[in-house]
Amino acid sequence: MTNARIGIADTTFARVDMAQTVTETIEAYANDSDVEVTIEHTTVPGFKDLPVAAKKLIEEQGCEIVLALGQAGPEPIDKQCAHEASLGLQHAQLATNTHILETFIHTDETPPGADGELRWLAENRAREHALNALWMLFEPDRMNQLAGTGQREGYHDEGPIEQPPQPPKEEPA
Amino acid sequence: MTNARIGIADTTFARVDMAQTVTETIEAYANDSDVEVTIEHTTVPGFKDLPVAAKKLIEEQGCEIVLALGQAGPEPIDKQCAHEASLGLQHAQLATNTHILETFIHTDETPPGADGELRWLAENRAREHALNALWMLFEPDRMNQLAGTGQREGYHDEGPIEQPPQPPKEEPA
């Protein structure tokens, strides 16, 4: 594959413009390789509006992959909403046989009030998931080589387990 | 797009007539611009009846977007019902490739007995989501410009994070 249409669906609710980071990442990648990428961008109120927005990007705009960018608040109700959005994204992917990379930050991943760190995390995660999307489209072998290596999006990678397999001293009852 | 059909699905359970606020907001918008909007309104018992009502507004009445207006009680069982209604709304949207804006108030968002405040919140949220619907239909660029700016429906907006990105002093283990 040498060209592709990538969708970005984001929200007015989020406090960080992750779409900008995704766009820059895609453009830098396209400049460094001989692929051509068209970006389609749609904005909705909150992350529960993302699944149908992503599905429309796929079915009505012809996107071959979509990044769904959202921010979840810290309250239990926010967790529930994120869960509903995630399930919607599952269904949207299965209905279209197309990947939608859920790129969510949770407000409580960083300490209360640490807005700068939350922004750092959001931009980092957006960048790393944009690369995932590009590799899935253009370099699937690169993804295969990373299988089981403990990659993380946002914070540092955990890396693969290097120790040899070790049976438990005593198996659980 | 210069004309559209907007659906309103609401409940007899809710204690605030949010449909009236939505209708007034739509009519004021239509008066101030050169668009024409037709409203279809259907009422069901509770919010678990909203998903199919919204889907019928889309598929049988030709609505291009729907506002689903509901009020959740304060008990755990009410949270569960809201969750079920939300998942139903996800499926209704994905089955129709049409946005349904979930416009729910939760009784415990305001202090017990503060009925006037609950009504204020309900009407505010209804008004702001009606504007979201109108912008999504008629001014999608306006939505794009608001991406990542911390908009809220009901209470005051949080706004975008202004601080520069700040990596964590120590990353989580």
Added chain:
Amino acid sequence: MTNARIGIADTTFARVDMAQTVTETIEAYANDSDVEVTIEHTTVPGFKDLPVAAKKLIEEQGCEIVLALGQAGPEPIDKQCAHEASLGLQHAQLATNTHILETFIHTDETPPGADGELRWLAENRAREHALNALWMLFEPDRMNQLAGTGQREGYHDEGPIEQPPQPPKEEPA
């Protein structure tokens, strides 16, 4: 609409014959108005069997609306089962574009051992949801007029909020 086919799906698990109450309510309504109603009745073991039973009443028996009558036990596992049944009912409705009114009682809505009160609640709720079904079919305007008026099925109505909207003294952070 002057005639309709209404489905009743109920369970052998429930300890109250809510179908009888529904049937009497429908027959009384039909006698008092010039509509004709045919009732289709199917019985399944428990409420997780209701969604497909309701869908069959719609698709195989031609019902235009269905009442799904069930009783949930008091244990956490019972809550989970009710949740699964509710989600099934959401899907059955969306697959058929037909309303299925979930008419469930939860055993812990009344004090332990207060069987008479549980029966009173079950019959009351069944009666009020039967009326909802009839109004949705034959008097949709009546439903519209009740929008936002705090109706409840079973116990007394809460009624609409009469106070004027009141902004919060201090908005939540």
Added chain:
Amino acid sequence: MTNARIGIADTTFARVDMAQTVTETIEAYANDSDVEVTIEHTTVPGFKDLPVAAKKLIEEQGCEIVLALGQAGPEPIDKQCAHEASLGLQHAQLATNTHILETFIHTDETPPGADGELRWLAENRAREHALNALWMLFEPDRMNQLAGTGQREGYHDEGPIEQPPQPPKEEPA
């Protein structure tokens, strides 16, 4: 209906061979009446594999009803898996308009270590759900007569509420 094809889907995970009990129950019923029953049996690793197995029994083997036999472990993760399996069974039923009777035992329904009682419960529940399946196929009137009578599968029936309806002394606020 005088003949039918009944499916049994079970697991290698369960510690009781409930399929044997179901088979014996079906054969005894067929001997005592003038109906003919063919049994299709498929075995999968765990209960999360049951929904698609049941759907294949219906769509590929022509079963008119299926018993899905499974055992859930006692840990929270086991509860979550049971929930996922149950939701899968909901979807399988709705996709096929065919009943799949969920016949699950939960390891913590009996005291820890009381394996004999767990087996008694599993076999009892399997027997009673096999009868439910047979009655649903061949004696639907019998099911209707049992509506609202408090039947239970496994332990003793609770029976219907005999007291007259009793309004609450004071309705909940």
Added chain:
Amino acid sequence: MTNARIGIADTTFARVDMAQTVTETIEAYANDSDVEVTIEHTTVPGFKDLPVAAKKLIEEQGCEIVLALGQAGPEPIDKQCAHEASLGLQHAQLATNTHILETFIHTDETPPGADGELRWLAENRAREHALNALWMLFEPDRMNQLAGTGQREGYHDEGPIEQPPQPPKEEPA
């Protein structure tokens, strides 16, 4: 059946290369019997990306069964994500009438820091589920014979309950 196409979907998130174990197990089985197996392998970022990946392996690559290999972190949000992935796998299976064996390890199944044991568990579980897949394809009778025998994937089997059925001394209220 004497030949088949088996899909492997795994993640860059996991810290163990379970795909290698699955591949070795399949190749050893094929060598020891007269069946021919082709393996299709796709790698995605995290386990929420597995359902659509598995569905594509089935529908676009012609796989007759898929192993979905993933690792869940120890936090509540990780549990929620695993739940969403599992539900997605349910839908993918039902949409394709094809088994997808969920082969997940949960980081908290082993003590914190016991990486060698986690790897042992991951490889063991992968091996046992690979055998399940092979038996389901090529030796379904072997699965039937193991029904209700308490098989486990990863740790030791629990085995069937050998005690005779024992009714409870006193049934629960």
